[in-house]
Amino acid sequence: MRTIAVIEHKRPGSGKVAADVKAKLAAAGFRVREDEVAGADLIVCIGGDGSFLHALNRYDFPEAPFVGINTGHLGFFQELDEADIDLFIEKYKAGDYQRQEYRTVEGTCEHAGGVLRVQGLNEIVVRGEGSRLCHLDIYIGDRFIENFSGDGIIVATPAGSTAYNYALGGGIVDPRIPLLQVTPIAPVNSAAYRSFTSSILLPPDLAVCVYPVSEGLTKAQAARQKTRIAVDGIESHLKGVTRIAIGLSEKTVTLLRFKDYYFWNTVKQKLL
Ligand code: NAP
Numbered sequence: 001m002r003t004i005a006v007i008e009h010k011r012p013g014s015g016k017v018a019a020d021v022k023a024k025l026a027a028a029g030f031r032v033r034e035d036e037v038a039g040a041d042l043i044v045c046i047g048g049d050g051s052f053l054h055a056l057n058r059y060d061f062p063e064a065p066f067v068g069i070n071t072g073h074l075g076f077f078q079e080l081d082e083a084d085i086d087l088f089i090e091k092y093k094a095g096d097y098q099r100q101e102y103r104t105v106e107g108t109c110e111h112a113g114g115v116l117r118v119q120g121l122n123e124i125v126v127r128g129e130g131s132r133l134c135h136l137d138i139y140i141g142d143r144f145i146e147n148f149s150g151d152g153i154i155v156a157t158p159a160g161s162t163a164y165n166y167a168l169g170g171g172i173v174d175p176r177i178p179l180l181q182v183t184p185i186a187p188v189n190s191a192a193y194r195s196f197t198s199s200i201l202l203p204p205d206l207a208v209c210v211y212p213v214s215e216g217l218t219k220a221q222a223a224r225q226k227t228r229i230a231v232d233g234i235e236s237h238l239k240g241v242t243r244i245a246i247g248l249s250e251k252t253v254t255l256l257r258f259k260d261y262y263f264w265n266t267v268k269q270k271l272l
Helices: 014-027 049-058 082-094 219-224 263-270
Strands: 003-008 031-034 042-047 066-070 098-111 114-120 123-128 134-140 143-150 152-156 180-185 200-202 208-212 226-231 234-239 243-257
Touching: 003 014, 014 031, 014 042, 014 082, 042 049, 049 066, 066 082, 098 123, 098 152, 098 226, 098 234, 114 123, 114 226, 114 234, 123 134, 123 243, 134 152, 143 152, 143 180, 180 243
Parallel strands: 003 031, 003 042, 042 066, 066 243
Antiparallel strands: 098 114, 098 243, 123 152, 123 226, 134 143, 134 208, 152 180, 180 200, 208 243, 226 234
């Protein structure tokens, strides 16, 4: 008997959908679990993209495939609406679906308190604390590229290319292309500073390394300077960051889609 975990974002509207889907899955002969993903053959996530991203983080990027039921959000990752539940159960039982694999992004942040390792599906954002101009020495692989000045940079996966990256003018990437996109946030171009203004696309085997620059600060001030790292919207505020290395991870996230799912249809419906 296959086990299906059902997880929901505790928001009005999701509870009724969760109760409905659990009852239907049990009636269809599946073992149903709530909020427990270990050993599950499938994870049903109820909510929007935000709920899905938070679930990945909370359950540490499980290997089991996900299917999402959208409850009134944008729902880029969420394949089903409430009305599709019966059809999905029928097709899941018959094996009549496709799997969509997404590569994730990983980062290692060395800071005064140790090393923080992070994993994201959409992106990793590096920016300064508060509203001060942020200066970052940027390396691609082991080559110095430039001293960036602006609000910060985001390093987006193809999955995340349609999220914050797109709002910043970055390109939309078909998830079948394994790459990372480095997009500047409010880059400064003046007589004082020169920063790249468009997205940089990197192949899967090249990492981007970022070294926060402590311009005009003493050593003690530099050790107290904070850098903000946001991974899929979840923020850490780190003191005395010396180096952040970000690369495409081998770890993938799998979504189940109906057979007729087509990425560019979703782009057209939800973004354009
Ligand atoms: P949020 O601020 O509540 O939602 C951000 C919006 O982005 C929601 O409408 C969400 O969809 C949508 N979204 C998330 N991932 C997406 C994707 N891969 N493609 C298209 N749209 C997507 O934050 P959240 O719900 O916790 O999500 C965190 C994400 O917000 C971050 O990963 C970042 O990409 C994005 N963000 C965007 C901006 C911006 O566009 N200026 C600024 C900060 C963060 P749902 O409505 O279905 O949840």
